[in-house]
Amino acid sequence: MQGPNMQNTSASGGKQTILVVExxxxxxxxxxxxxxxxxxxxxxxxxxDEALRIIQTNEPNLVVLDLMLPGISGLEVLxxxxxxxxxxxxxxxxxxxxxxxxxxxxxxxxxxDDYLPKPFSPKxxxxxxxxxxxxxxxxxxxxxxxxxxxxxxxxxxxLTMDPLRHTCSFKGEEINFTATEFALLYLMVSxxxxxxxxxxxxxxxxxxxxxxxxxxxxxxxASLRRKLGVAGEAVKTVWGIGYKxxxxxx
Ligand code: CA
Numbered sequence: 229m230q231g232p233n234m235q236n237t238s239a240s241g242g243k244q245t246i247l248v249v250e251x252x253x254x255x256x257x258x259x260x261x262x263x264x265x266x267x268x269x270x271x272x273x274x275x276x277d278e279a280l281r282i283i284q285t286n287e288p289n290l291v292v293l294d295l296m297l298p299g300i301s302g303l304e305v306l307x308x309x310x311x312x313x314x315x316x317x318x319x320x321x322x323x324x325x326x327x328x329x330x331x332x333x334x335x336x337x338x339x340x341d342d343y344l345p346k347p348f349s350p351k352x353x354x355x356x357x358x359x360x361x362x363x364x365x366x367x368x369x370x371x372x373x374x375x376x377x378x379x380x381x382x383x384x385x386x387l388t389m390d391p392l393r394h395t396c397s398f399k400g401e402e403i404n405f406t407a408t409e410f411a412l413l414y415l416m417v418s419x420x421x422x423x424x425x426x427x428x429x430x431x432x433x434x435x436x437x438x439x440x441x442x443x444x445x446x447x448x449x450a451s452l453r454r455k456l457g458v459a460g461e462a463v464k465t466v467w468g469i470g471y472k473x474x475x476x477x478x
Contacts, residue, residue, distance in 0.1 A: 236266055236267040236358070236361075237267075242269075243268060244289040244361060245269040245271060245286060245287075245288040245289050245290075246263050246269070246270055246288060246292060246357060247271045247273065247279065247282055247283060247286070247288035247291045247292070248263070248270060248271070248273070248292045249272075249273045249276070249279040249292065249293045249294055249297065249302065249305065250272070250273075250274065250323070251275065251296075251297050251298055252294075253274070255294075256272055256274065258350055259292060259353060260272055261350075262353070262354050263353075263354060263357065266354050266357075266358070268357070271288055274298075275297055275298055275299050275300070276297045276298075276299050276300025276302065277300050279291070279293070279297075279300075279305050280300070280305060280308055280309065280313075283313065283315070284313065288318075289319070289361065290320070290357060290361060290364075291309075291318060291320045291321070292321050292323055292353065292357070293305060293306060293320055293321065293322050293340070294322075294323050294324065295322060295323075295328055295331050295332075295335065296324070296325070296328065302324070302331075303335055303338065306322075306338045306340060307338055316339070319341050319361065319364050320339070320341055320342075321340070321353075321356055321357065321360060322336075322340045322342070322344070323343070323344045323346060323348065323353070324343065324344075324346060325345070329468050329469070332345075332469060333469060336423060336424075336425050336428070336470070337427055337428060341360055341363075341422065342356055342360055342422070343469075344356060359421060363419075363420075363421060363422075380392075381414070383417060383420065383462075383475055385475045385476075386398055386399040386400075386459075387417065387459055387462075389410075389413070389414050389417055391410075391414055394407075394410060396410065398456065398457070398459045403455050403456065404455070405452060405455060406451075408448055409448055409452040411432055411433050412429055412432065412433060412445070412448055412449065412452065413452050413463070413473070415429070415432050416463065416472060416473035419473075420472075420474060420475070421474050422472060423466050423469055423471075423472045424470050424471055424472060425470040426445045426446075426470050426471075427442075428470070429445050429470065429471065430442070430445060445471075449465075449471055461476075462474055462476075
């Protein structure tokens, strides 16, 4: 069955392919149905080894990955595709029960791009799929010299960060951050929408001006939020997982 909506196409004009890895058949069916309705080509796998085979042969544009799978787990699939198949930039969304929170954290640290706690609405999933594909596309189109630390960022809401001059302003008003606060905020803002675990944030600021623990990350975030004022609302706590920067989409 072909979806009526043809806008989800790749740069080369073909439909974008989403691989859905899910062993519960009714959930798999539901996800696939909604993705097809949005105009995506859909591949499906109900086990980890099958997923890896399809990734190798069909080169999907994005993977929706359940963690609890028979045989090879979702985390093993993720590890394998990132570090054995070396697919560092293949977008992956983890779909997992809230009770597997530590697995979700591990998954994010293994390089998953986003996660969705089960049970979820298919509409939320397709929105996340589209947002992530847009983000990846944006990254590819943005001219970089391979050094993300050189890039100025300007957000739609008006937050501007210049990592070379180490300056930040919101709607023209300058905000003074410590080196650690600046590094944390810059990381999150330059990958807006991406969830960072506390560990990922810690490794960003290691060697900086502050002894770094999970608790101190929370303290730093609280402080930079305060300095940001209204703009600080975009720094979101992702309950039990970490933090992300996301401005209201108008
Ligand atoms: Ca499962």
